[in-house]
Amino acid sequence: MRERWARLWSVRVRAACGAMVATAFVCALGTIVARTVVEDQWSEDARDHATDVAFQVTFALETGRSPVGLHDHYVVVSADGRYARTVGFPTPPRGDGRSRTGDLELERPGPGFVPAVGWGLRKIRTRSAVDGEGTVQTYVVGTTDPLPPARFREATGLDTRSAQRLTVYTLVASERARTAVTTLDRLVRWGMPGAAVFVGLTAWLVTGWALRPVEAIRAKMAGITAGDLDQRVPVPPTADVVAGLARTTNETLDRLEQAHLRQRSFVADASHELRSPLAALRGTLEIPLARPQRADWPAVVAAALADTVRLQRLTDDLLLLSAEEHRPREGAAVDLADLVEEQIAERAYSGTASDTASGAAPAFGCDVERPALVLGEEARLARVVRNLLDNAARHARSTVHASVRLDAGTVVLTVTDDGAGVPPADRERIFDRFVRLDDARDRADGGTGLGLAIVRELVTALGGSVRVTGGSTFTVRLPADQSP
Numbered sequence: 495m496r497e498r499w500a501r502l503w504s505v506r507v508r509a510a511c512g513a514m515v516a517t518a519f520v521c522a523l524g525t526i527v528a529r530t531v532v533e534d535q536w537s538e539d540a541r542d543h544a545t546d547v548a549f550q551v552t553f554a555l556e557t558g559r560s561p562v563g564l565h566d567h568y569v570v571v572s573a574d575g576r577y578a579r580t581v582g583f584p585t586p587p588r589g590d591g592r593s594r595t596g597d598l599e600l601e602r603p604g605p606g607f608v609p610a611v612g613w614g615l616r617k618i619r620t621r622s623a624v625d626g627e628g629t630v631q632t633y634v635v636g637t638t639d640p641l642p643p644a645r646f647r648e649a650t651g652l653d654t655r656s657a658q659r660l661t662v663y664t665l666v667a668s669e670r671a672r673t674a675v676t677t678l679d680r681l682v683r684w685g686m687p688g689a690a691v692f693v694g695l696t697a698w699l700v701t702g703w704a705l706r707p708v709e710a711i712r713a714k715m716a717g718i719t720a721g722d723l724d725q726r727v728p729v730p731p732t733a734d735v736v737a738g739l740a741r742t743t744n745e746t747l748d749r750l751e752q753a754h755l756r757q758r759s760f761v762a763d764a765s766h767e768l769r770s771p772l773a774a775l776r777g778t779l780e781i782p783l784a785r786p787q788r789a790d791w792p793a794v795v796a797a798a799l800a801d802t803v804r805l806q807r808l809t810d811d812l813l814l815l816s817a818e819e820h821r822p823r824e825g826a827a828v829d830l831a832d833l834v835e836e837q838i839a840e841r842a843y844s845g846t847a848s849d850t851a852s853g854a855a856p857a858f859g860c861d862v863e864r865p866a867l868v869l870g871e872e873a874r875l876a877r878v879v880r881n882l883l884d885n886a887a888r889h890a891r892s893t894v895h896a897s898v899r900l901d902a903g904t905v906v907l908t909v910t911d912d913g914a915g916v917p918p919a920d921r922e923r924i925f926d927r928f929v930r931l932d933d934a935r936d937r938a939d940g941g942t943g944l945g946l947a948i949v950r951e952l953v954t955a956l957g958g959s960v961r962v963t964g965g966s967t968f969t970v971r972l973p974a975d976q977s978p
Contacts, residue, residue: 506701513697514690521686529675536671541615541634548613548636548664555649555660556638567665569633573609573658577650610635610661618663632666707736711743723751760927768808775801812944827975828872830879830905831862831898837879838896841887856890856911858883862898866905867975870956878952881945882909882968889913889966900974904958907970915965924962925950 547566553559555570570579606618613636620629640657647653649660707730714727726747729740778797782789838860868875879896886894890911897908916924923929928943949970953960958972 505705506698509701510694510698514694517690517693518686521682521689525678525682525686528678532674532678533671536674537666537668540666540668540671541632544634544664544666545613545636548634548662551662551664552636552638552660555662556641556645558645558648566667569607569663571607571609571661571663572646572650572652573660574654575609577652579650607663608661609659611637611659613637615666616663632668633663634666636662636664638662704736707740711736711740715743718747720754723747723754768805771801771805771808775805808944826871827867827869827977828875829865830868830875830907830972831864831866833872833876833879834860834862834896834898834907837876837883841883841894856887857893858887858896859893860896860898863900866898866900868905868956868972869975869977870972874952874956878949878970879907881949882907882970885909885945886911886913886966886968901971903974903976905972905974907972908963908967910964910967913966916962921962925960 544566547568551568551570571577606616606620610616613634616633616635617630618633620631638660640659641649642657643654646658646660707728711727714725718725726744727740729744730737775798778794778801782791782794838858841858883894883896886909890913892912894909894911896910897906899906925946927947929947949968950960953970953972956972958970960968960970963969
């Protein structure tokens with residue numbers, strides 16, 4: 495059930511639903527703002543119109559003229575409260591329930607319609623004569639200037655001994671505002687679902703179109719196996735994140751293919767190299783076992799031990815190369831000059847196995863500058879120095895010289911011998927695994943063909959470089975430790 499739901503709740507569906515929710519939210523928020531703006535605008539227009547009507551009525555009362563062209567609702571109240579006149583109301587806004595329009599009422603006005611001074615707005619609750627329900631309505635309140643008794647009598651029909659003001663209440667009609675808001679609500683009620691569905695469908699289609707290259711990448715990746723790592727995913731002709739994903743995927747496949755090829759070559763070479771010492775060890779043991787009475791068992795054991803040592807050395811080198819590919823790069827500052835002096839002193843005192851076999855040990859010497867600090871592990875740096883010195887001792891005629899110096903933020907290690915040197919055509923190939931030059935094919939000298947490959951692997955891991963210069967000189971450059 496969960497897997498089925500996960501398939502249904504795809505990226506396209508999520509994008510479509512998200513777009514629909516966002517559209518509904520924006521429409522709802524826009525509706526709230528629009529309703530407020532529309533209602534305020536129409537209400538303001540209604541107040542302006544009511545104010546204009548109040549001005550016209552007060553002007554007519556002050557000048558004795560009748561308002562012309564007015565069809566609005568208003569109430570006139572005298573200052574002493576004896577007089578009230580309603581115009582335009584089907585039911586007077588009073589509490590007595592009588593329905594008379596435009597009549598002269600010689601009674602007191604209804605509740606809320608009281609005499610006032612000045613202009614302003616007032617909310618008044620009025621009751622309907624039909625059902626008695628009250629509604630709150632807004633009125634613009636205006637007053638005339640004090641009317642002389644004669645003018646007051648002409649306007650109201652009442653006698654007065656002093657000048658009095660008349661108060662005019664003009665109804666602020668809210669029907670137009672309500673109509674506009676109702677129309678807007680109707681449009682939103684029908685339009686918002688349609689807009690949400692349209693946007694959701696558009697998002698669903700656009701997302702599907704945008705994800706087609708991703709689906710092509712997925713389908714291609716699903717068909718790539720260990721046997722066809724040369725396949726690559728299609729790269730869309732765009733400069734977006736999908737094209738970047740395709741390029742990164744192809745770069746990853748390139749690295750996987752190269753790693754797979756290296757692994758196959760490594761396994762094949764390792765099998766070939768292990769076969770020889772194993773075959774020699776087997777022959778060393780099988781021949782004496784065929785005639786045990788005639789065997790020189792101490793010699794047999796010594797030969798078997800020598801083959802075992804060679805086999806162990808080769809196995810250790812293979813394990814080192816395999817572990818180095820997955821080892822984290824970390825370490826502390828190590829003085830490379832100290833390591834070189836220690837290795838030179840050790841060889842100068844005891845010599846090496848290959849030198850002993852040849853009958854003449856080369857002379858070792860060094861020239862170092864201090865401090866020559868390099869960031870790395872001491873054991874790995876010592877292995878670099880040891881392998882280079884072992885290689886030089888194997889090919890030297892009489893001398894091996896090492897030097898350490900500083901050069902523009904790098905520590906430079908050089909190991910030189912007075913041998914024949916490396917031909918220019920082989921100066922890169924010599925760092926490959928299991929590579930031996932023609933004059934070093936004999937495995938009896940102890941070489942495994944992995945020493946220089948280990949040197950390059952370790953130096954590269956430390957951020958440096960190694961190369962052959964001058965025929966028989968190996969130069970290693972490592973970043974100097976710049977920490978205080």
